[in-house]
Amino acid sequence: QQQVKQSPQSLIVQKGGISIINCAYENTAFDYFPWYQQFPGKGPALLIAIRPDVSEKKEGRFTISFNKSAKQFSLHIMDSQPGDSATYFCAASSTGTASKLTFGTGTRLQVTL
Amino acid sequence: ETGVTQSPTHLIKTRGQQVTLRCSSQSGHNTVSWYQQALGQGPQFIFQYYREEENGRGNFPPRFSGLQFPNYSSELNVNALELDDSALYLCASSDQGGNTEAFFGQGTRLTVV
DSSP states (O other), X not given: OOOEEEEOSEEEEETTSOEEXXXXXXXXXXXXXXXXXXXXXXXXXXXXXXXXXXXXXXXXXXXXXXXXXXXXXXEEESSOOGGGOEEEXXXXXXXXXXXXXXXXXXXXXXXXX | OOSOEEEOSEEEEOTTOOEEEEEEOOXXXXXXXXXXXXXXXXXXXXXXXXXXXXXXXXXXXXXXXXXXXXXXXXXXXEOSOOGGGOEEXXXXXXXXXXXXXXXXXXXXXXXXX
């Protein structure tokens, strides 16, 4: 059973544009929601994470929006750059098990010039 | 760079063989989690080790086993390799028994032929 659904599967954005990736979860016990960035041949790198006590978290050009009632969260990349071209994964886990992550299927982002 | 190192980086094995993958956790981290990432998919949680004991397991058969050593490094062993075991195997390091952010190594690419 896929517990974290991620969309879109791929995304093409022009340089300077906003990239938006969405995730939805089913397990109401989830209370930690990180986003990871993965380049080809590399392991996932933690970008930003949020817990349900806030509805938004911003770090630089990256923002997570969280909607607890809808069980949805999203990643916004502002002023997208070609160097942001990578695969992005949302993930979720429960209290006390932050590192036992359930991942989405990934979004391949391409930022064009 | 996360400070999590995995070896080897690439490996080719024959169906039915056994394989051992190794992971050194980030300095100060006492918990190691292993994930399997099939091509084009998100990582899937295999199991976690804390204080040299298994601390949670995903939906993987018993032929996937592991160890954690006193210095917190870890091994993943897979017996009776199957073609579907071909994947990127990721090790993630965290602290506090897995209750902090997970930082991933670069992975071991296993190909079973």
